[in-house]
Amino acid sequence: PVPTPPSTVDGFVKQFLENLNLERGVTLSTASPNDRYIALATTVRDFLVARWLEDIRRQKEAQAKGVCYLSAEYLLGRQLDNNLLATRLTDIATEALAACGIDIDELRALEVEPGLGNGGLGRLAACFIDSLATMSVPSIGYGIRYEYGIFRQTFVDGQQVEQPDAWLTLGSPWEFAHPEAAQTISFGGYTETFDEGGVTRSRWVPGWNVQAVPYNYMVSGYHNGRVNTLRLWRAVATDAFDLRIFNSGDYEKAVRAQTYAENISKVLYPEDSTPQGKELRLQQQYFFVAASIRDFLDHMLTPGFDLSKLPDRVIFQLNDTHPVIAVPEFMRVLVDEEHMEWDAAWEITQQCFAYTCHTLLPEALEVWSVELLGRLLPRHLEIIYRINDEFLAAVRERFGDDEMRIRNMSIIAESPERSVRMAYLATVAGAKVNGVAELHSQLLREKVLPDFDEFYPGKFTNVTNGVTPRRFLRLANPGLAGLITDALGAGWTVDLERLRGLESFAEDPEFRARFAEVKAANKRVLSDVLRARDGFEVSDGHMLDVMVKRLHEYKRQMLKVLHIVTSYERIVSGRVRAEDVQGRAFIFGAKAAPGYVMAKRIIHLINAVGEVVNNDPRVEGRLQVLFPPNYNVTLAERVIPAADLSEQISLAGKEASGTGNMKFALNGALTIGTDDGANVEIRELVGDDNFFLFGMTEPEVEELWTRGYKPAEFYQQDEDLRRAIDLIASGAFSNGDRTVFEPIVSNLLYDDRFMVLADYASYIRAQDRVDAAYADQDAWTKAAILNIARCGFFSSDRSIRDYIDRIWHTPPML
Numbered sequence: 034p035v036p037t038p039p040s041t042v043d044g045f046v047k048q049f050l051e052n053l054n055l056e057r058g059v060t061l062s063t064a065s066p067n068d069r070y071i072a073l074a075t076t077v078r079d080f081l082v083a084r085w086l087e088d089i090r091r092q093k094e095a096q097a098k099g100v101c102y103l104s105a106e107y108l109l110g111r112q113l114d115n116n117l118l119a120t121r122l123t124d125i126a127t128e129a130l131a132a133c134g135i136d137i138d139e140l141r142a143l144e145v146e147p148g149l150g151n152g153g154l155g156r157l158a159a160c161f162i163d164s165l166a167t168m169s170v171p172s173i174g175y176g177i178r179y180e181y182g183i184f185r186q187t188f189v190d191g192q193q194v195e196q197p198d199a200w201l202t203l204g205s206p207w208e209f210a211h212p213e214a215a216q217t218i219s220f221g222g223y224t225e226t227f228d229e230g231g232v233t234r235s236r237w238v239p240g241w242n243v244q245a246v247p248y249n250y251m252v253s254g255y256h257n258g259r260v261n262t263l264r265l266w267r268a269v270a271t272d273a274f275d276l277r278i279f280n281s282g283d284y285e286k287a288v289r290a291q292t293y294a295e296n297i298s299k300v301l302y303p304e305d306s307t308p309q310g311k312e313l314r315l316q317q318q319y320f321f322v323a324a325s326i327r328d329f330l331d332h333m334l335t336p337g338f339d340l341s342k343l344p345d346r347v348i349f350q351l352n353d354t355h356p357v358i359a360v361p362e363f364m365r366v367l368v369d370e371e372h373m374e375w376d377a378a379w380e381i382t383q384q385c386f387a388y389t390c391h392t393l394l395p396e397a398l399e400v401w402s403v404e405l406l407g408r409l410l411p412r413h414l415e416i417i418y419r420i421n422d423e424f425l426a427a428v429r430e431r432f433g434d435d436e437m438r439i440r441n442m443s444i445i446a447e448s449p450e451r452s453v454r455m456a457y458l459a460t461v462a463g464a465k466v467n468g469v470a471e472l473h474s475q476l477l478r479e480k481v482l483p484d485f486d487e488f489y490p491g492k493f494t495n496v497t498n499g500v501t502p503r504r505f506l507r508l509a510n511p512g513l514a515g516l517i518t519d520a521l522g523a524g525w526t527v528d529l530e531r532l533r534g535l536e537s538f539a540e541d542p543e544f545r546a547r548f549a550e551v552k553a554a555n556k557r558v559l560s561d562v563l564r565a566r567d568g569f570e571v572s573d574g575h576m577l578d579v580m581v582k583r584l585h586e587y588k589r590q591m592l593k594v595l596h597i598v599t600s601y602e603r604i605v606s607g608r609v610r611a612e613d614v615q616g617r618a619f620i621f622g623a624k625a626a627p628g629y630v631m632a633k634r635i636i637h638l639i640n641a642v643g644e645v646v647n648n649d650p651r652v653e654g655r656l657q658v659l660f661p662p663n664y665n666v667t668l669a670e671r672v673i674p675a676a677d678l679s680e681q682i683s684l685a686g687k688e689a690s691g692t693g694n695m696k697f698a699l700n701g702a703l704t705i706g707t708d709d710g711a712n713v714e715i716r717e718l719v720g721d722d723n724f725f726l727f728g729m730t731e732p733e734v735e736e737l738w739t740r741g742y743k744p745a746e747f748y749q750q751d752e753d754l755r756r757a758i759d760l761i762a763s764g765a766f767s768n769g770d771r772t773v774f775e776p777i778v779s780n781l782l783y784d785d786r787f788m789v790l791a792d793y794a795s796y797i798r799a800q801d802r803v804d805a806a807y808a809d810q811d812a813w814t815k816a817a818i819l820n821i822a823r824c825g826f827f828s829s830d831r832s833i834r835d836y837i838d839r840i841w842h843t844p845p846m847l
């Protein structure tokens with residue numbers, strides 16, 4: 034058995050000092066801060082290893098059904114605190130380091146978070162593996178170990194500039210590399226037919242290959258002694274590949290080839306919601322799913338396993354379309370390598386995959402051109418064609434030769450270019466297809482894939498997203514967590530519905546006072562962080578009005594800007610006296626995809642408005658616009674617990690779910706939001722009185738499009754709106770230069786795809802209601818507590834339970 038270090042302060046000190054010596058080759062007095070951090074992390078890691086190895090053994094031995102979560106992104110956030118919490122080592126580690134003369138907080142601050150994801154989808158994957166471990170579900174997460182994660186955002190003259198995220202430079206104490214367990218992943222080449230016992234079969238003759246090296250991460254369950262695995266793949270050039278070219282005498286070419294291979298896991302695509310269609314991206318996708326499938330078959334099954342029993346052993350959950358190339362790869366392995374009959378293989382495949390869709394934007398639905406797919410993965414293209422032929426034959430059988438329907442349902446699109454619709458492939462192959470909130474799942478069935486819903490009754494289902502209460506309540510908000518534990522006991526961390534018990538405490542003035550004190554303390558913490566990080570001064574007593582999420586037009590940061598400009602304009606035009614204005618700090622956090630020009634312009638505008646509003650003496654400091662750069666998980670953990678107001682203002686029918694909305698509500702912020710995504714469910718649970726609803730509903734949006742939407746009419750008819758837009762157009766935020774933000778203004782007036790102007794008046798009225806409500810602090814606090822009490826549903830533990838009940842059917846391994 035692997036020894037577990039003793040859980041005592043002395044034991045921890047001993048192990049820590051040993052790690053300084055043996056892992057870092059330094060002494061306590063010569064150690065750099067990074068040495069100390071790594072030794073600390075390694076010491077915590079040491080406590081997890083024995084459990085981990087035991088769990089791996091048990092999972093294999095039990096041969097129970099397990100989940101392989103396939104995701105191109107995991108937005109993990111910092112690891113140290115989460116692992117300290119899971120292992121109950123926080124106090125011991127703090128004392129042990131203090132005994133060595135070290136302030137643990139200083140080491141905490143050194144950790145560079147692994148930002149291996151863009152936004153909601155990647156963070157959801159991170160919450161899910163936390164819940165899977167905490168709920169003892171046999172499972173493994175598979176993904177890519179990007180050398181560079183999501184870019185680091187800086188502002189130069191108010192405009193976004195991206196810096197590479199070299200998160201591995203100082204070493205990565207949480208991972209175990211296994212170069213000896215590398216696998217070979219092939220690409221390119223051609224297919225050929227051959228005769229096998231009188232049957233003509235096809236096989237793949239690849240053109241080149243790379244090595245996939247696994248890096249294992251421990252995923253610790255909360256207080257249950259469980260440790261699951263996250264396995265991320267790194268691309269390394271193969272010897273053979275190098276050597277062949279090297280022997281030809283072309284040294285430069287050999288090195289270039291190496292670079293080419295290693296590019297595959299070099300960088301996370303920072304695109305969110307608009308697929309780039311880049312070859313390297315398809316290489317990444319195939320690279321990690323091919324390695325993962327092989328890994329599962331080789332290591333999780335007993336020798337001689339009857340592959341027809343695979344559906345009893347595994348479900349591959351496809352996190353959006355990014356890993357969907359796993360479907361033809363699985364078929365290729367079964368048919369070409371394991372010599373299974375096509376029909377039997379397809380039967381199995383359809384039970385071993387399930388697909389989660391995370392979007393409604395048509396432009397975000399991934400397609401790969403047949404030309405590219407055929408060049409990179411020729412055998413997979415053949416397999417996709419055959420899947421499609423048989424699928425369309427079945428459609429014909431059912432609906433007759435309805436060519437329109439056939440064309441609409443085909444996995445292969447014919448225009449504008451022949452291409453493979455990955456969402457359709459996933460839907461045809463998956464045992465289940467789910468959306469990520471009730472409204473989203475409904476729209477998916479009714480608007481995006483209605484023919485498929487008709488053809489496959491019972492295939493579509495919903496699993497509303499959730500967030501882990503360990504990271505986003507217990508760790509991020511220790512003050513509130515302590516208050517809740519005092520009131521309800523500690524069980525809520527793994528049974529979030531227990532928060533219901535807070536309802537009665539909402540009536541208790543003393544509890545409300547304590548809650549208000551926690552919120553105020555969290556604001557002071559945030560204020561200190563922003564001062565140290567960005568030199569901002571957050572005014573005392575201001576309402577913290579927060580909008581943090583990726584910058585996208587559909588999320589409508591522009592609507593928030595128009596509200597700020599209106600509030601400002603009302604003061605400077607003398608229509609409202611500054612002293613009568615409720616003090617507000619508007620906090621933004623948002624990265625724009627580097628190639629998304631309009632999103633970058635909006636970032637520029639937010640910073641420009643902030644520059645003017647924050648420095649205009651007429652405002653008397655009542656309005657503050659703060660836009661800390663590089664919003665990430667670490668900053669989220671500070672911002673969310675301090676927020677009063679959560680902005681969830683997407684155009685109805687566009688935000689699949691949202692998960693930030695849940696984090697805010699669970700930390701006692703009130704939501705101002707549209708009837709979109711999971712906002713719908715939040716409002717149903719917390720009640721209309723505790724939620725500021727505004728804007729059109731999805732059917733109303735549809736109706737306005739059909740009637741013909743003319744944004745300029747809204748501009749003409751609303752004086753506040755006209756004044757706000759005119760002020761932006763006048764150059765008031767660009768030193769008189771009218772050209773800088775002209776593209777934003779004309780887009781709003783003449784295009785406005787996301788109907789910002791149509792919802793403006795309703796939004797401003799809702800904001801006026803917010804101001805009125807905030808004036809009664811005690812009533813506000815009560816509503817905040819009720820939000821927390823009623824949002825236990827949004828634990829990712831509940832999401833995982835729903836996946837188990839509706840899709841996976843994998844009992845926990847107790």
Ligand code: 26W
Pocket residue numbers: 151152153154155157304305306307308309353391392397398469498688689690691692710
């Ligand atoms: C390659 C282009 C691309 C990249 C990322 C297309 C689409 C995506 C993701 C689907 C974008 C994403 O992160 N979607 C978000 O997923 C969250 C988790 O389910 C939801 O809460 C958000 O509403 C959804 O926007």
